[in-house]
Amino acid sequence: MATRLNHGNTQPVSTLPDRVATPLRHTPRALLASLVLALLAACAGNDEMPDIAADSGEAQIYRQAERFLDSRNYNMAVRSLQALESRYPFGKYAEQAQLELIYAHYGALETEAAIEAANRFIRLHPQHPNVDYAYYMKGLAATAADQDILSRFLPLDKTTRDVTYAREAFAEFSQLVSRYPDSAYAADAKARMVYLRNLLARHEINVANYYFRRGAYLAAANRGRYVVENFQRTPAVADGLAVMAQGYILLGKDDLAKQATETLALNFPDHPALEKGGSLRSEYTLEGEQRSLINRLSFGLFDPPRPPQFDSRDSD
Incomplete structure (x- = not known):
């Protein structure tokens, strides 16, 4: 069952405030x-x-x-x-x-x-x-x-x-x-917290991408799920769902992959990992992976496939 997420304000703080009010004589400059x-x-x-x-x-x-x-x-x-x-x-x-x-x-x-x-x-x-x-x-x-x-x-x-x-x-x-x-300082602190939260969420996606490169698909999927569960209202949630979908597909967990893909399509239909119909693009699935001879001979133990990395910021 696909789940509609609470998008909220997902725009990251691109720059930090220059000045803030202070009861002291000196304030933090630019x-x-x-x-x-x-x-x-x-x-x-x-x-x-x-x-x-x-x-x-x-x-x-x-x-x-x-x-x-x-x-x-x-x-x-x-x-x-x-x-x-x-x-x-x-x-x-x-x-x-x-x-x-x-x-x-x-x-x-x-x-x-x-x-x-x-x-x-x-x-x-x-x-x-x-x-x-x-x-x-x-x-x-x-x-x-x-x-x-x-x-x-x-x-x-x-x-x-x-x-x-x-x-x-x-x-x-x-x-x-x-x-x-x-x-x-509360208002400025809140703005900085939004910026830092977005940064921490994106870091988790980067770690998931690293796990994909290492062939640790379960660890990657868990990182994606962590973002979805703990960093709601951040731009990285879309990539977190895509990470989950790809990780579960590569693990052969079709039901979980289907649920993650449907949730991604419902909430972020323009995500670059999706086809127009809402399915995951072939390069993110097992069918899109070209397994090397070493990987096939070792029954997937060595030289795992390296799927594309997730960073939807490039498509903004």
């Missing part, structure tokens, strides 16, 4: 611009130290840290804020400096340090009026944690990379939304 400038500052001044006199007062050090943040010299801002906290751990600027330190680490591309600083602030000040900012910055830092130089400047497909940090980022944004639904 992501790419911030990373580029921070990288240049890091390369130019790794050995530079902020000029902090031994008799500098708390307000003076804080103003210096503010100037570094305003000029996007995040490495110097980190050192100034650390010096402020070290000298005046119970001063009037201590809590604000801890919040600013999260952002400074993030701007300096020190994502692990930003996450740790956010965790520390949440642990020390769970009732602080701006604790939602710490949760939000944890999500931002986790999102950026797996980025290398190439991924920052080249349009690489993030769904083919390790998604551990993407899962962590999704969890952090989810905490923010559930704990502080009225937060100034």
Whole structure:
């Protein structure tokens, strides 16, 4: 029996928001611009130290840290804020400096340090009026944690990379939304969650395609089913159904293959894996597979057929 799915809004977030409202003086700037400038500052001044006199007062050090943040010299801002906290751990600027330190680490591309600083602030000040900012910055830092130089400047497909940090980022944004639904950052966090959810779903399809190449058809079909069951309202659901249909066909599970194909045809009739009549195209079936001599002689044990890969994004 074919099942009609809840499509919902399946458009992925192609770009992340540039700015968000914040009760703090500083807000996350445009992501790419911030990373580029921070990288240049890091390369130019790794050995530079902020000029902090031994008799500098708390307000003076804080103003210096503010100037570094305003000029996007995040490495110097980190050192100034650390010096402020070290000298005046119970001063009037201590809590604000801890919040600013999260952002400074993030701007300096020190994502692990930003996450740790956010965790520390949440642990020390769970009732602080701006604790939602710490949760939000944890999500931002986790999102950026797996980025290398190439991924920052080249349009690489993030769904083919390790998604551990993407899962962590999704969890952090989810905490923010559930704990502080009225937060100034909630709307942006929800948009990022949609983007991350689409990314995680597409990653599962990529893994299924890998299993198809390895001849692990059951593992591939299970990945497709996981997408359909756990990532509703994402664009990858269509490919998840196609993966299930092909996997079950290659496994000889005709009833399950028929059900998956009918569901795909009902909900996504224009999917590139389907014929006009709603059946799966021959190249995705056993009839469309050309088994090698080694595969036939080994009764399917070696050199399994390698069916076409699923990625309906190419047809959008």
